[in-house]
Amino acid sequence: MDELDSAIVRLLQEDARQSNRDIARKVGIAPSTCLERIRLLRKRGVIRGYHADIDYNALNRGVQAIVAAQIRPLTRDVVDAFERSLAQLPEVISVFTIAGSDDFLVHVTAQDIDHLHAFLLERFTSRREMVTFRTSIIYQHHSKQVLDPLPEARH
Numbered sequence: 577m578d579e580l581d582s583a584i585v586r587l588l589q590e591d592a593r594q595s596n597r598d599i600a601r602k603v604g605i606a607p608s609t610c611l612e613r614i615r616l617l618r619k620r621g622v623i624r625g626y627h628a629d630i631d632y633n634a635l636n637r638g639v640q641a642i643v644a645a646q647i648r649p650l651t652r653d654v655v656d657a658f659e660r661s662l663a664q665l666p667e668v669i670s671v672f673t674i675a676g677s678d679d680f681l682v683h684v685t686a687q688d689i690d691h692l693h694a695f696l697l698e699r700f701t702s703r704r705e706m707v708t709f710r711t712s713i714i715y716q717h718h719s720k721q722v723l724d725p726l727p728e729a730r731h
Contacts, residue, residue, distance in 0.1 A: 577622065580605065582725050584613055585622065589722040592626040629721070637685035639692050640669075640714035643700065644678040646707040654705050655679070667695050683714075 577585070583603045587594060600610035617623045632640065647658055655673065662671045662682055670683040686692035692711075700709050 586722060632685050636687050639686045639688055640717055641684050641692060642712045643682040643709050645680045645709040647679050647705040648707050
């Protein structure tokens with residue numbers, strides 16, 4: 577990616593609803609060139625989609641938690657099935673497969689603490705492959721919406 581592509585990506589991260597004409601003006605290129613650059617960024621997989629930033633509270637999801645889980649056996653089939661089943665649950669926002677003492681971090685939301693407790697009892701404790709899990713309530717969640725390019729690696 578060159579500097580122009582990076583500038584376009586940054587503008588789209590700031591506001592993906594900007595018109596192509598506005599993006600082109602801001603980076604100093606023709607709208608047709610901008611449109612082609614964006615098309616190529618999508619084709620190369622740099623831009624994977626456009627998403628709305630949703631307030632969880634507005635969707636009656638006032639409680640957030642991270643669940644650290646360990647499962648056994650750690651076979652490909654068990655790991656894949658666990659990931660797939662969690663990703664389909666309406667309370668689950670993200671599933672991270674990780675290395676270390678835990679195997680997964682699961683970002684979940686719930687209406688309230690009682691709903692979270694019921695969810696954990698029904699969806700985690702009943703699983704045969706579950707060894708242990710720990711739940712941490714999230715008080716605040718901030719995520720970076722705009723990613724700047726990292727500096728080039730020095731060799």
